Amino acid sequence: MTDRGRRRAFWKRLPRWVYWTTGAAISFIGAFTAMIVAEQFPLEQRLPFWIAGTAIIFTGLWVLSMGTKSRLDKSEQQERGGD
Amino acid sequence: MGEIDFLQIFQGVATLADSEPKIMIGRVVLIATGLLLIYLGKKGVLEALIMIPMGVGMATINAAVMFVTPKMALPGDVDPATGLAKGTLFLNPLISEGEKWIDVLQIQWLQPVYSFTFSNGLIACLVFMGIGSLLDVGFVMARPFKSMFIALCGELGTVIAFPLAILMGLPLADAAATATIGGADGPMILFAALMLSEDLFVPITVVAYLYLGLTYGGYPFLIKAMVPRRIRGLKMPVEHTHAITSGEKLVFAVVAATALCLLFPVAAPLFMSLFVGVIIRESGLNHYQELFSGPLLYGATFFLGLLLGVLCEASIILKPEVLILLVIGIVALTFSGIGGLLGGYVLYFWYKRKGINYNPVIGIAAVSCVPTTAKVAQKTVSEVTPDAIIMPHALGASISGVITSAIFAAVLITMVRASGGGAF
Numbered sequence: 001m002t003d004r005g006r007r008r009a010f011w012k013r014l015p016r017w018v019y020w021t022t023g024a025a026i027s028f029i030g031a032f033t034a035m036i037v038a039e040q041f042p043l044e045q046r047l048p049f050w051i052a053g054t055a056i057i058f059t060g061l062w063v064l065s066m067g068t069k070s071r072l073d074k075s076e077q078q079e080r081g082g083d
Numbered sequence: 084m085g086e087i088d089f090l091q092i093f094q095g096v097a098t099l100a101d102s103e104p105k106i107m108i109g110r111v112v113l114i115a116t117g118l119l120l121i122y123l124g125k126k127g128v129l130e131a132l133i134m135i136p137m138g139v140g141m142a143t144i145n146a147a148v149m150f151v152t153p154k155m156a157l158p159g160d161v162d163p164a165t166g167l168a169k170g171t172l173f174l175n176p177l178i179s180e181g182e183k184w185i186d187v188l189q190i191q192w193l194q195p196v197y198s199f200t201f202s203n204g205l206i207a208c209l210v211f212m213g214i215g216s217l218l219d220v221g222f223v224m225a226r227p228f229k230s231m232f233i234a235l236c237g238e239l240g241t242v243i244a245f246p247l248a249i250l251m252g253l254p255l256a257d258a259a260a261t262a263t264i265g266g267a268d269g270p271m272i273l274f275a276a277l278m279l280s281e282d283l284f285v286p287i288t289v290v291a292y293l294y295l296g297l298t299y300g301g302y303p304f305l306i307k308a309m310v311p312r313r314i315r316g317l318k319m320p321v322e323h324t325h326a327i328t329s330g331e332k333l334v335f336a337v338v339a340a341t342a343l344c345l346l347f348p349v350a351a352p353l354f355m356s357l358f359v360g361v362i363i364r365e366s367g368l369n370h371y372q373e374l375f376s377g378p379l380l381y382g383a384t385f386f387l388g389l390l391l392g393v394l395c396e397a398s399i400i401l402k403p404e405v406l407i408l409l410v411i412g413i414v415a416l417t418f419s420g421i422g423g424l425l426g427g428y429v430l431y432f433w434y435k436r437k438g439i440n441y442n443p444v445i446g447i448a449a450v451s452c453v454p455t456t457a458k459v460a461q462k463t464v465s466e467v468t469p470d471a472i473i474m475p476h477a478l479g480a481s482i483s484g485v486i487t488s489a490i491f492a493a494v495l496i497t498m499v500r501a502s503g504g505g506a507f
Binding site for chain 1: 223224225227228231327328331334335338339341342343345346347490494497498501502
């Protein structure tokens with residue numbers, strides 16, 4: 001297995017709750033930070049911060065969903081092994 | 084025996100004859116439009132669940148105008164010579180004084196439903212709860228990046244419609260409310276329009292629902308114009324269908340709802356309503372889910388359609404801005420469709436480099452309007468390749484589209500509110 005493959009396998013071995021807490025933390029921190037930072041600027045300059053906040057929330061949800069994807073991949077591998 | 088005044092007996096006709104020509108023609112046209120909506124709803128051309136009650140409301144309200152006492156009349160609609168005014172026994176949406184409102188509430192039969200569910204956005208939230216209880220966020224979780232990326236592209240119409248509406252002369256708040264039509268989500272448009280545009284929320288919502296009803300017929304042409312047949316028929320790679328657990332979906336919904344409410348508190352009622360439906364579904368609260376997805380959703384949809392129709396009384400809806408709304412509405416929905424398909428193309432070329440098929444038609448589902456656009460996408464692909472299944476991908480994009488539509492509405496409401504506009 002290549003280095004890259006090993007690194008990928010390591011990430012996929014993590015338990016689901018790690019993805020969940022990391023994803024939730026990214027989403028909450030992103031939303032909170034974007035809100036705080038946006039309020040420091042006048043209205044016409046806030047839009048980029050809201051969009052950045054939304055992008056970070058989506059990134060957090062993506063990380064959270066990776067927990068599901070890793071479980072699905074694992075069960076798929078187990079099924080293939082059992083064939 | 085005194086002389087019988089037939090115009091007093093047949094007041095529907097009398098008020099028609101007594102109106103200025105614009106209102107008279109408007110009432111006749113709106114009665115005909117209401118009947119047409121019922122017909123098209125029955126035929127399945129338009130969404131029957133909303134269009135049939137809306138058509139009934141539109142036809143009857145314009146037929147049922149009568150002479151009423153001043154306290155029942157619309158503001159400024161009292162004839163100083165006779166002391167009479169024209170109005171209906173349905174509802175009075177423009178009422179604001181407390182004492183008059185109490186009187187009207189006891190006489191006009193739809194006023195309680197309007198005042199306590201419609202004018203405060205509750206009915207939009209109830210529909211959202213029902214929709215949430217039917218949504219399976221697993222479709223998003225199985226392909227989060229793709230779904231969310233094309234959902235963002237599917238908001239192109241909102242982004243284009245907002246400056247266009249300002250260029251066409253609408254005030255900032257009305258322009259923002261109209262731009263939300265690009266989000267293609269009826270309850271969300273109603274909610275945003277209620278918050279932003281006190282004067283135009285009725286025409287904005289009616290135009291939005293009429294156009295949304297037409298997406299099923301119009302979007303296939305857009306798909307065929309933008310996606311050549313050989314690409315349209317692309318099969319997606321076979322996916323292994325492992326169930327995503329309820330716990331996983333629950334975590335997703337809770338995090339998404341809380342984070343989005345944190346960033347956009349003005350749209351919190353929408354986010355909360357949508358995700359509470361998802362959470363109830365995934366928590367296994369079957370009795371609540373049956374309530375939300377059945378009586379609550381259908382009851383709210385029925386009254387939403389009926390009230391939208393009843394609000395289409397000629398003197399309320401006939402405003403010069405309606406023509407602008409008709410133009411912006413179609414531009415917004417067309418560009419949202421184009422944006423979604425362009426997003427689909429980006430993914431098509433991205434995955435093509437990796438040797439994986441991605442059907443760009445999925446992009447049309449990103450325009451929200453769940454599940455209609457997803458069905459349109461699947462139907463258009465099936466016409467070329469009958470065994471190509473893109474529905475799970477399309478539903479993922481569509482559900483993400485609902486979330487991004489609410490986010491864009493939230494951004495617009497926050498901007499307008501911070502600039503001192505809006506109806507609250």
